[in-house]
Amino acid sequence: MLRELPRYECLLGAAEEYPTLDPSATEAFLHLLRTGDVVFGVESSFLAQHNIRQGGFTVLMLLNRCCETPSTPAALADHAGVTRATMTGLLDTLEKDGIIRRSPDAQDRRTVLVSLTPAGVALAERVLPKYFECVARIMSPLNKTERKQLVGLLQKIQLGLSSEASESTSKAPPVGV
Amino acid sequence: MLRELPRYECLLGAAEEYPTLDPSATEAFLHLLRTGDVVFGVESSFLAQHNIRQGGFTVLMLLNRCCETPSTPAALADHAGVTRATMTGLLDTLEKDGIIRRSPDAQDRRTVLVSLTPAGVALAERVLPKYFECVARIMSPLNKTERKQLVGLLQKIQLGLSSEASESTSKAPPVGV
DNA sequence: GCATTTCCTTAAGGCGCCTAACAATCAATG
DNA sequence: CATTGATTGTTAGGCGCCTTAAGGAAATGC
Numbered sequence: 001m002l003r004e005l006p007r008y009e010c011l012l013g014a015a016e017e018y019p020t021l022d023p024s025a026t027e028a029f030l031h032l033l034r035t036g037d038v039v040f041g042v043e044s045s046f047l048a049q050h051n052i053r054q055g056g057f058t059v060l061m062l063l064n065r066c067c068e069t070p071s072t073p074a075a076l077a078d079h080a081g082v083t084r085a086t087m088t089g090l091l092d093t094l095e096k097d098g099i100i101r102r103s104p105d106a107q108d109r110r111t112v113l114v115s116l117t118p119a120g121v122a123l124a125e126r127v128l129p130k131y132f133e134c135v136a137r138i139m140s141p142l143n144k145t146e147r148k149q150l151v152g153l154l155q156k157i158q159l160g161l162s163s164e165a166s167e168s169t170s171k172a173p174p175v176g177v
Numbered sequence: 178m179l180r181e182l183p184r185y186e187c188l189l190g191a192a193e194e195y196p197t198l199d200p201s202a203t204e205a206f207l208h209l210l211r212t213g214d215v216v217f218g219v220e221s222s223f224l225a226q227h228n229i230r231q232g233g234f235t236v237l238m239l240l241n242r243c244c245e246t247p248s249t250p251a252a253l254a255d256h257a258g259v260t261r262a263t264m265t266g267l268l269d270t271l272e273k274d275g276i277i278r279r280s281p282d283a284q285d286r287r288t289v290l291v292s293l294t295p296a297g298v299a300l301a302e303r304v305l306p307k308y309f310e311c312v313a314r315i316m317s318p319l320n321k322t323e324r325k326q327l328v329g330l331l332q333k334i335q336l337g338l339s340s341e342a343s344e345s346t347s348k349a350p351p352v353g354v
Numbered sequence: 355g356c357a358t359t360t361c362c363t364t365a366a367g368g369c370g371c372c373t374a375a376c377a378a379t380c381a382a383t384g
Numbered sequence: 385c386a387t388t389g390a391t392t393g394t395t396a397g398g399c400g401c402c403t404t405a406a407g408g409a410a411a412t413g414c
Contacts (some may be wrong), residue, residue, distance in 0.1 A: 001235045003258040007308040021309040025316035028214070028324040035331040036213020038338055039206070055370065058179065073393060086371055088394055093369095110379045110392040131200040139202035141337035146330055147205040152320060154212040158317035161215055168258045232401065250362065263402055265363055270400095287361040287410045 001037070005030050032157075039138055046134045050127050055080075055090045056099070063100065063116045063122045070103070070115035099123060182207050209334075216315055223311045225305050230255075232267045233276070240277065240293045241301045247280070247292035276300060 006014075013025040016145050047057050063071060077087035091114060094100040099120035105111040116124070139147060183191075188316040198316040224234050235257050240248060254264035268291060271277040276297040293301070316324060 001231060001259075002238075003256055018305055018309055020306045020312040020313065024321045024324045025313045026309065028316050028319065028327050029312045031328045031331045032216060033220070035335050036209060036217070039209060039333060040213070042338060043210070049332055053369070061179075065298040074391085079180050082370085083372065084393065085373080085395085089370080092394095108380070108392085112393065128195055129197045132195055132203065134195065135206045136199040136202045138201070138334065138338065139205050139295055141333040142205065142330060144201045146333070147201045149326065150205050150330045151208045153323055153330075154208045156323070157315065158212050158215060161219060161315065163225070230400065251360085259401085260403070261362065262364085262404080266401080285361080285411070289362065291357095 002030070002034065005034055016130040020118060042138060043134070046131065048125075050123075050130075052123075052127065053093070055082075055086075056094050056097075059087075059090055059094060060099065060116075060120065060124055063114065063120070064128070072105075072111050073114060076109075094120075179207070179211065181213060219315060220311070224304075225307065227300075227307075229300075229304065230270075232259075232263075233271050233274075236264075236271060237276065237293075237297065237301055240291065240297070241305070247290040249282075249288050250291060253291065271297075273297055 001011060005027075008023060008027055011021070011026055015021045015023050044054055047054065052060070059076060062076055062079055073087045073091060074084055076083045076091075080087065080090075082090075091102065095102060098117055101115055101117050101120075103113045103115065105113050142150065180203075185200060185204055188198065188203055192198040192200050221231055224231065229237070236253060239253055239256055250264045250268060251261055253268075254261045257264065257267075259267075268277060268279065272279060275294055277291055278294050278297075280290045280292065282290050319327065
């Protein structure tokens with residue numbers, strides 16, 4: 001959220017006041033949050049140009065991945081990492097915009113089958129090529145080796161967080177501290 | 178937002194359908210967004226344990242940085258990267274919780290001076306050491322060299338985005354595509 | 355003195371997320 | 385078969401953070 005990040009020298013100075021402050025860790029942490037936020041903002045702007053919200057785009061991608069097998073709201077919610085109530089809201093919006101369709105499941109009358117409408121398919125066909133261009137442009141400052149390096153570093157961080165979560169509690173809340 | 182990321186092989190497959198899809202770029206992009214999101218979630222959970230919201234924490238950090246020079250809502254909004262209306266809301270919450278105080282400026286009667294209350298200072302003193310511990314724990318999977326590497330890679334990405342924004346328009350909207 | 359700018363705030367709204375409660379339905383059990 | 389317990393999707397209410405638009409008050413420039 002911070003517009004400008006503190007310089008490394010400032011972190012060194014602050015480390016004298018706060019013994020637990022690890023300058024290199026804090027610097028990397030702030031850059032990670034900041035860059036993630038900026039990149040997310042660029043992606044959101046791109047999607048906004050096509051009148052798509054982040055939530056809707058996620059659903060669009062999930063449905064586009066396997067057109068033949070319509071999903072259920074529950075499955076979509078699991079894959080998207082939101083509650084089912086949230087997914088209901090996302091689907092409401094997409095349905096109102098004519099992008100997805102809800103249909104009953106013959107086998108199980110509790111469940112709803114969600115699928116892309118022709119308009120939804122057309123939207124994906126139209127937006128995705130440009131989307132991937134946008135992604136490529138964002139990542140263009142890095143060559144292939146650097147991208148692999150970045151992925152490796154990020155994976156290490158994520159691995160540490162997931163193992164930490166499983167260590168502390170067996171219930172394993174999605175995000176623990 | 179996606180819970181699980183597509184494997185690199187899947188990206189290679191999708192690249193055949195979408196010519197603009199650059200597998201290494203997309204992989205790095207998704208990992209960046211995902212890791213940023215997870216780390217942000219861990220930070221938010223930590224703050225929630227102390228009844229602090231992200232917005233409030235940002236203000237707390239900004240005010241704690243230079244206790245002697247009270248800030249104005251406008252300066253805080255600029256540094257936090259939000260509108261002044263948003264900052265008014267954040268300050269309302271913090272003031273209600275007794276963390277900050279608004280006082281008039283003798284020099285300029287339009288201006289409001291914002292400063293931490295003793296309770297706000299105490300909150301910072303109490304939370305910041307643990308916060309930096311949390312940050313250090315998140316970054317613990319990386320050694321110092323890897324952290325520097327990560328910062329370098331992230332800076333390259335950010336630099337590319339900021340130069341791109343200044344290239345396209347002279348009006349320079351905060352986030353361009 | 356008057357116009358412009360700057361300050362902060364209010365008002366209204368959007369989006370995304372959550373929890374809690376609910377009716378409908380399925381599955382398993384006695 | 386009938387009851388119990390799970391599961392599905394939805395609604396209702398709420399929170400956090402963000403925006404734009406409008407407005408009063410005060411400073412500044414001409």
